[in-house]
Amino acid sequence: MNAKTIEQTPLQQQLGLNGDSTSIDSTSPVLDAAAVIEARRKRREAIKNQYRTQAPPLLVQALGATSEVPSNSLSTTPNRSVSPSPAPLSVPGTPTAMESSATHSPLSNLTKDEAAGSDDMFGSPRDEDEPSAADYDPTADMQDERARHDKRMFKEDERSEEKAGQQVLEQTNAPIETKKHDEFDMFAEEDDDMFAEQPTQKSKVATAARTLDQGMMDNWDDADGYYLTTLREKIDDRYEVTANLGRGMFASVIRAIDTKADKPVAIKIIRNNESMKKAGHKEVDILKDLAANDPDDRKHVVRLLRSFEHKGHLCMVFENMDMNLREVLKKFGREIGLNLKAIRAYSQQLFLGLSLLRKCQYLHADLKPDNILADESRMKIKIADLGSASPITENATAPYLVSRFYRAPEVILGIDYDYGIDMWSVGCTLFELYTGKILFTGRNNNNMLKTIMECRGKFPHKLLRKGSLTYEYFDDLLNFKSQEQDKATGRIVTRNIDIKAKPVRDLRSRLIPKDRRLNEQDKKELESFVDLLDKCLDLRPDKRITPTEALKHPFITKAK
Ligand SMILES: Nc1ncnc2c1ncn2[C@@H]1O[C@H](COP(=O)(O)OP(=O)(O)OP(=O)(O)O)[C@@H](O)[C@H]1O
Numbered sequence: 001m002n003a004k005t006i007e008q009t010p011l012q013q014q015l016g017l018n019g020d021s022t023s024i025d026s027t028s029p030v031l032d033a034a035a036v037i038e039a040r041r042k043r044r045e046a047i048k049n050q051y052r053t054q055a056p057p058l059l060v061q062a063l064g065a066t067s068e069v070p071s072n073s074l075s076t077t078p079n080r081s082v083s084p085s086p087a088p089l090s091v092p093g094t095p096t097a098m099e100s101s102a103t104h105s106p107l108s109n110l111t112k113d114e115a116a117g118s119d120d121m122f123g124s125p126r127d128e129d130e131p132s133a134a135d136y137d138p139t140a141d142m143q144d145e146r147a148r149h150d151k152r153m154f155k156e157d158e159r160s161e162e163k164a165g166q167q168v169l170e171q172t173n174a175p176i177e178t179k180k181h182d183e184f185d186m187f188a189e190e191d192d193d194m195f196a197e198q199p200t201q202k203s204k205v206a207t208a209a210r211t212l213d214q215g216m217m218d219n220w221d222d223a224d225g226y227y228l229t230t231l232r233e234k235i236d237d238r239y240e241v242t243a244n245l246g247r248g249m250f251a252s253v254i255r256a257i258d259t260k261a262d263k264p265v266a267i268k269i270i271r272n273n274e275s276m277k278k279a280g281h282k283e284v285d286i287l288k289d290l291a292a293n294d295p296d297d298r299k300h301v302v303r304l305l306r307s308f309e310h311k312g313h314l315c316m317v318f319e320n321m322d323m324n325l326r327e328v329l330k331k332f333g334r335e336i337g338l339n340l341k342a343i344r345a346y347s348q349q350l351f352l353g354l355s356l357l358r359k360c361q362y363l364h365a366d367l368k369p370d371n372i373l374a375d376e377s378r379m380k381i382k383i384a385d386l387g388s389a390s391p392i393t394e395n396a397t398a399p400y401l402v403s404r405f406y407r408a409p410e411v412i413l414g415i416d417y418d419y420g421i422d423m424w425s426v427g428c429t430l431f432e433l434y435t436g437k438i439l440f441t442g443r444n445n446n447n448m449l450k451t452i453m454e455c456r457g458k459f460p461h462k463l464l465r466k467g468s469l470t471y472e473y474f475d476d477l478l479n480f481k482s483q484e485q486d487k488a489t490g491r492i493v494t495r496n497i498d499i500k501a502k503p504v505r506d507l508r509s510r511l512i513p514k515d516r517r518l519n520e521q522d523k524k525e526l527e528s529f530v531d532l533l534d535k536c537l538d539l540r541p542d543k544r545i546t547p548t549e550a551l552k553h554p555f556i557t558k559a560k
Contacts, residue, residue: 110338248385409539463539
């Protein structure tokens with residue numbers, strides 16, 4: 001980074017970030033910052049080890065894995081230096097500027113910093129039992145869940161052939177900078193699926209489909225209908241491919257240089273599949289409408305620049321962002337989360353995004369760290385992936401809507417839902433960004449309700465009675481029927497569980513462990529954050545805080 005005076009916007013000051021985005025482009029300062037963070041993390045880890053009990057964490061025991069988290073190395077970081085310098089920030093209602101140091105690296109200041117004496121040196125002992133947010137792969141998880149749901153709904157209908165084809169094969173033409181999904185998904189649903197195919201049957205179907213698909217395949221698509229990009233390929237005579245950013249369920253995303261505008265863009269290339277293309281067109285329409293209602297681009301929803309068709313694929317050209325918030329967490333807050341200043345800025349931007357969605361009467365229906373993108377400075381975030389979004393009028397019962405860990409209870413229970421489902425997801429996301437741990441990690445909808453009640457208390461009976469699916473999970477007296485795996489037989493059994501009125505793992509204790517040393521000011525701020533999350537995660541959808549109310553919450557407005 002150049003040793004020059006750097007001007008900071010109020011938000012930059014508040015975050016303690018410098019305004020020089022070029023510092024991220026040059027390799028050595030990034031690595032220096034990474035080395036410092038890594039050294040701090042190791043130091044913290046060593047101190048924590050001294051206080052750990054001998055027994056390994058429950059999750060680790062359950063997985064038969066070691067408690068050590070692999071170190072997070074920036075050396076594996078894809079080169080993202082093609083991104084443009086971020087535009088100056090202008091966030092309405094930005095909290096007052098805070099003391100900061102322009103000499104701090106932008107990256108290190110997302111991390112909780114024990115040197116500042118404010119944030120957590122020692123996680124709660126209970127934290128050790130909670131799955132790390134950085135390691136979660138929601139796409140794989142959701143694919144599993146949707147496949148099981150489809151199976152349940154449609155059994156052996158015509159979709160089975162298509163799905164079988166989707167199970168096949170790795171892409172052979174290995175592109176650069178591909179994000180890998182973990183092969184082993186520790187959070188996959190394991191016990192709710194009484195209709196699931198046996199693995200042997202599954203592999204038979206897949207083998208048959210592979211033979212068929214390969215014969216029918218166009219040479220620019222893989223067997224799953226993903227477009228196979230090659231480096232430096234020019235798409236639409238305009239976009240030169242520079243990197244492959246990864247694959248989701250509906251699309252692959254590449255980075256390219258727009259040779260006409262001479263700037264990087266991200267292009268989402270929808271899979272070659274009619275229903276996905278249709279969903280892609282719906283996403284385009286929604287993004288256009290949102291942009292039309294936010295002409296000055298102040299509401300933190302990712303901008304669609306244009307769309308076109310290429311070799312049978314719908315392509316959506318987006319403004320280029322740097323990485324999603326799960327990746328941010330992986331790099332700067334693995335296991336410990338991001339600092340409260342970053343959380344405050346991100347909260348505010350998310351609420352602005354939600355206020356736009358609400359104004360335009362859309363539900364996002366898939367908010368989670370993976371679908372929130374940060375720019376290179378990590379100061380500006382945008383809500384992305386409107387692929388599950390829909391007008392509020394299309395809110396039919398859909399118990400598998402929203403990625404499971406971020407799914408509001410009313411969705412699971414079959415209660416009429418509305419904008420509150422996105423606020424619930426934001427509540428889960430903010431908890432995760434602050435702690436580095438996932439808030440609710442149910443294996444399935446039944447287990448989600450259990451973990452939600454352990455943290456948020458019993459559901460009011462009045463609410464439960466509104467649910468069309470309530471009696472799948474509760475008996476006639478509204479006692480919870482927990483589905484659990486019998487240790488001896490391995491079979492799924494249903495047990496009536498007496499849920500305590502008082503939560504056994506409430507939000508406050510998970511956010512402010514007893515042994516945490518905080519000064520009065522920090523304690524106040526953290527209390528305020530707890531209060532905000534409490535309101536985002538109200539079990540009663542109609543009582544949940546709205547985006548406009550959240551923007552006025554003291555956690556947002558009363559920064560120290
Ligand atoms: N505008 C962008 N700039 C940079 N990266 C992006 C952009 N859009 C998407 N990505 C990257 O691609 C990933 C997948 O994008 P997106 O969620 O829109 O696709 P998807 O197919 O709907 O994924 P999923 O099925 O997992 O929800 C994002 O998490 C992000 O890492």
